[in-house]
């Protein structure tokens with residue numbers, strides 16, 4: 001079975017972590033500081049504050065921006081629940097936004113339509129490694145937290161994502177573009193935000209008490225991060241090479257993913273869209289998604305592990321709450337994406353032979369959906 005995702009680890013990574021262990025200083029220390037400054041330099045911002053996860057990075061970013069209980073925070077519905085959790089940790093309300101039907105990123109016009117007076121921040125994920133329409137969103141004038149958990153190294157008009165918003169977050173979970181096992185970081189040009197996050201991530205030796213967290217990254221993780229960062233550009237070019245193979249064949253089949261000359265995709269995920277018409281028209285809403293389970297099984301039976309790129313949209317989790325709040329509009333593009341998108345394997349260690357096998361299985365799947 002070709003796995004859906006896989007970290008790219010080598011002996012240098014292991015030696016870097018072993019060095020920290022033999023040094024005897026394993027918690028947050030000088031390796032974390034080094035990792036923060038190297039990561040900030042790579043993205044092109046003033047500094048970074050490393051934390052224990054991408055979720056912790058989102059939580060502390062909202063706190064550092066002064067978002068409070070009762071405020072609204074805009075997030076796309078087509079995203080993992082980490083964003084919803086961070087908003088709820090603050091006691092704020094998630095303001096769900098639909099996505100663009102070709103990039104799958106947050107839709108700026110739907111965002112403008114749904115904004116409220118209480119909206120204090122917008123979290124903008126650059127989903128699957130493809131930058132969102134960040135300039136248009138910044139023009140709205142509400143503070144933007146860029147979520148680069150899936151897009152470290154991607155760029156918009158030649159500038160790396162993560163350098164546009166008031167701050168940006170990264171995740172270094174095992175199967176992300178680069179990893180520290182678990183981990184995250186907030187990047188910013190604002191000293192004030194970085195100082196606030198550095199203060200909130202650790203609770204001890206503080207002259208005054210406020211609620212703080214234990215969200216620290218360890219030097220063991222940071223050493224792995226530094227080692228991975230050295231190879232990040234090569235990881236991305238391998239992803240692009242595989243995407244090149246997929247794009248070539250899938251554009252002939254009419255299922256290639258969109259490209260945009262202003263946006264440099266890093267292909268964290270390669271998603272294909274089921275083009276069978278009954279997917280969008282003949283199924284009752286409650287049965288939508290069922291066909292996709294059959295598709296995933298087809299791929300698995302043919303030795304390729306595929307997944308829904310987003311397990312379940314947020315409005316589907318919140319459905320009972322949304323139903324009681326009458327008058328709320330739906331999320332048609334999010335529903336469509338959930339019903340039709342399949343994420344196929346793409347990662348630096350995927351061999352050409354595996355990529356060729358995956359292409360052949362996709363071709364068979366396409367033929368099958370036509371019948």
Ligand SMILES: Cc1ncc(COP(=O)(O)O)c(C=O)c1O
Nearest residue numbers: 053054055082125147149171173
């Ligand atoms: C877009 C996005 N934001 C945030 C997160 C949360 O990151 P973590 O798992 O490190 O908490 C993820 C993780 O999958 C993600 O995909």
